[in-house]
Amino acid sequence: MxxxxxxxxxxxxxxxxxxxxxxxxxxxxxxxxxxxxxxxxxxxxxxxxxxxxxxxxxxxxxxxxxxxxxxxxxxxxxxxxxxxxxxxxxxxxxxxxxxxxxxxxxxxxxxxxxxxxxxxxxxxxxxxxxxxxxxxxxxxxxxxxxxxxxxxxxxxxxxxxxxxxxxxxxxxxxxxxxxxxxxxxxxxxxxxxxxxxxxxxxxxxxxxxxxxxxxxxxxxxxxxxxxxxxxxxxEQRWLEFATEDARLLVIGYGTAGRIAYSAVQAARERGIRVGLLRPQTLWPFPEDRISSLADRMDGCLVIEMNAGQMLEDVRLAVGGQIPVSFYGRMGGIVPMPDEILDAITHECKRLAIHESIERSC
Amino acid sequence: MIITDFTPPAGMELVYQRPESLVDVQTHYCPGCTHGVAHRLLAEAIDELDLRERSILVAPVGCSVFAYRYFEVDSCVAAHGRAPAMATGIKRVQPENIVITYQGDGDLASIGIAEIIHAAARGENITTIFINNAIYGMTGGQMAPTTLPGQKTTSSPCGRDVESTGFPLRVCEMLAQLDGAAYIVRRSLHDVKNIRKAKKAIVTALKAQVNGLGFGMVELLSSCPTNWGMSPQQALSWIETNMIPYYSLGEYKVIDAVNALD
Missing domain, CATH: 3.40.50.970 (Thiamin diphosphate (ThDP)-binding fold, Pyr/PP domains)
Structure with missing residues (x-):
């Protein structure tokens, strides 16, 4: 059709x-x-x-x-x-x-x-x-x-x-x-x-x-x-983008995940080694995939339109292997791609993902 | 289905037996409780109209939560007060079934008052059997929306004070105002004569549903000897002397099409 x-x-x-x-x-x-x-x-x-x-x-x-x-x-x-x-x-x-x-x-x-x-x-x-x-x-x-x-x-x-x-x-x-x-x-x-x-x-x-x-x-x-x-x-379902060589894994669902996709694309254009995982099932949460990706990441950044709720599931999935940070907006505010890009850049600096930051400058 | 193996001696006729729509088990109801009478009347009415294989019973939360164990029909148990909404869902997708809710006064007149009013207002083609015994039985005798002024319960130990608790609801009178209601009747189970009239009302209500005439409800004034602190006999007398003066028996709404059924 x-x-x-x-x-x-x-x-x-x-x-x-x-x-x-x-x-x-x-x-x-x-x-x-x-x-x-x-x-x-x-x-x-x-x-x-x-x-x-x-x-x-x-x-x-x-x-x-x-x-x-x-x-x-x-x-x-x-x-x-x-x-x-x-x-x-x-x-x-x-x-x-x-x-x-x-x-x-x-x-x-x-x-x-x-x-x-x-x-x-x-x-x-x-x-x-x-x-x-x-x-x-x-x-x-x-x-x-x-x-x-x-x-x-x-x-x-x-x-x-x-x-x-x-x-x-x-x-x-x-x-x-x-x-x-x-x-x-x-x-x-x-x-x-x-x-x-x-x-x-x-x-x-x-x-x-x-x-x-x-x-x-x-x-x-x-x-x-x-x-x-x-x-x-x-039934765990998700989509991934640019996770193969990523050092920072961004995770977001729904509209937040879609905007995070724009931000991750922009970050990639700047040479930042960042990837995206967008959960399509919130329960069952795609914890198996996140857990295995965490093995080769330096950090994880969760994006949501709330105060950090899926964040807890990500932390459970990651199990303390790598730092997990959060960027979110509340009150019905939808984050802009630039805000998320800033959060990605900030997180890369904080985690000293130097190689990628240098290339992005 | 064979109801009993009993064969009457030659020359004698079997005139009384368990209705086919009742399961042959002991109920959990207290001695002297009139739920058993109401169950039997409903089962007899279902049998007489040959509706057992078409019926779906929606049990409530309250003493009659286990009604599904006693009727030989398809059944379910609703959330507290929501039986009319659940019955609506069933009836709308299966209009060929006969859908019956069986609800007590706490269930129907307190937590479920919105659901019963709107089911009646929509003219849902379902039948409600409303057991009014002026008390919460299952939880041990608390004040119900139909508890009489001055009546002692475990949550109105000095007697229901209408200054602070408001007044009992007369549900038949309320629902009779609604255009969607086809048949709204109050009967009592305190003696044989009234039990017979109650039976007739239940039969009429089910006939109304069979003919698609709209919402029908039969309220039955009932006894709760355990929580009223009375003997079964005293409790039946109390219905007559205390409940009927407040809850007048009678037909509150009978549309012409229902009248034309008989």
Whole structure:
């Protein structure tokens, strides 16, 4: 299919439609509202389910219901609304149901503002609700990736019966770029055998997240942890640029990663031996690759649009082998390439990566 | 399904047995609790309308959290108060199923009041069985949104003081105002006559859903002898003498299409 100019939020919505989204439940919140608006027309036009609910609390429980019935289901929100969904996400995780949640992150904490941010990193990667679980988290850096990761999100959700969060900063949601959408597909009408469809000719199915006896709850948790381990080994995703001979590794995701790419290119033009790794999955975090790259780097510089959240995962991955420093902006401020280039130069000097600095002068 | 192996002697007829929609297990409910009665009525209604294989039950958080163990139908357990939202998600993707929420007063009238109001306002084609026993049972007898003025609970030890705690909610009266509501009825389980009327209301509510007429709710005034500190018999009397004067029994909303069903 040909490329077309399309806005990030609408691209995600349309991609979901084309891979057979059966039901969408949502609530308006900037900067993700275009997603809900797009689906309010498309889903109804296609005879699929669209509900604008009374709150994100209701939304996520509608998602829970539709997921119980085995439907391909999605919701979307932005940071404050995502916070309200944590209760339901924990129940969905506790019931091992597939669903896709889009979080178009905005400035915070509190009401914050509607500017782009990556301040929900801890929230989406640590668990997104009470209890021991971690959703799969995909972090697109372009409209095309937003589309591709939406498609991937449904595949992974079904494969693992797990929550997949597409976590993007407001900039990716709001910008328009040329991108290619997937071909139009239909809703799968066949239900999984565990789904609630009515106990006709079979014993009743039950979907729940309550195990009163400690041993059963622990057994359930062990099963989930085994699944998470499998996901962790199979689904780490990232992109790299100029890491072969680099001495400093820059790491950033989403918009921060994309701007860091510009800065790393500019640094390379000045002869600085710097490379970039852009995580595409925030959980599972591409820790194996970062750990092996750290073996041959002098240092690592983390770029985020928050106070340094992925920074902790990088430090865990690096395991103290090399110094890890951080440059970030908060409050909805998007860093400029020059700021990141300055941070790269400063870091090279501090780490005495002399050879490259000399060549850059 | 065979309900019982019992064969009546020649010349005698089997007139009473466990409904097909109830599982043959002992429940966890306290002696004298009317949840058992409400479960049986719902199961009988499902059987009579031949809905067992189409039904999906959404259990709440509260004493009836384990309702899924007792009904021979597909079921799930919602987060506290969110059963109407969960039921909405199920019903919207599978309109051919009969979706029933079973909720207590803390679940429905306190933490889940937004979800029940909006489900009713949307005219969701689901059925809600609302057990009002004026107390939080599962957590050990705290004040509920339906606890009566002056009623003693573990969190209103001197009796509910409406000056500081506000007034009990009359949910049927509230929901009856909404255009999306098709059938809103309050019944009581304190004696045989009223139990029969409750059964009839549940059957009507399910019929309304089968016919796609909109949101239906049957509130059932129920007893909680354990947390009220009464004998089962005293508790049933207390429903009649204390609850019914505050929560009048009756049909609060019956749209014409529901009336036309009978």
């Amino acid at each position: 040909a490329k077309e100019m399309i806005k990030g939020n609408e691209a995600i919505a349309e991609a979901a439609v084309r891979v057979g989204l059966e039901a969408y439940f949502g609530y308006p919140i900037t900067p993700q509202t275009e997603l809900l608006e797009h689906l309010s027309g498309r889903m109804v036009e296609l005879g699929r389910v669209f509900v604008q609910a009374e709150s994100e609390v209701a939304v996520v429980n509608m998602v829970y219901g539709a997921a119980c019935a085995g439907a391909r289901v999605m919701t979307s929100s932005s940071s404050p609304g995502f916070s309200l969904m944590q209760e339901g996400l924990s129940y969905i995780a506790g019931s091992e149901l597939p669903c896709v949640v889009v979080d178009v992150m905005r400035g915070g904490p509190g009401l914050g503002n509607i500017l782009p941010s990556q301040g929900d990193y801890f929230q989406v990667t640590r668990s997104a609700g009470h209890g021991d679980f971690r959703p799969i988290v995909l972090a697109p850096a372009s409209v095309q990736e937003a589309i591709d990761f939406t498609v991937l999100a449904f595949e992974l959700a079904d494969k693992y019966r797990h929550i997949v969060i597409v976590a993007l900063d407001g900039q990716v949601g709001q910008m328009m770029e040329p991108a290619e959408l997937p071909a139009m597909g239909e809703v799968a009408r066949e239900r999984p055998d565990w789904a609630l469809t009515g106990a006709k000719g079979r014993p009743p199915n039950v979907v729940l997240s309550v195990y009163l006896e400690g041993e059963r709850e622990e057994a359930y948790n062990l099963k989930v942890q085994a699944k998470l381990k499998e996901i962790k080994s199979a």
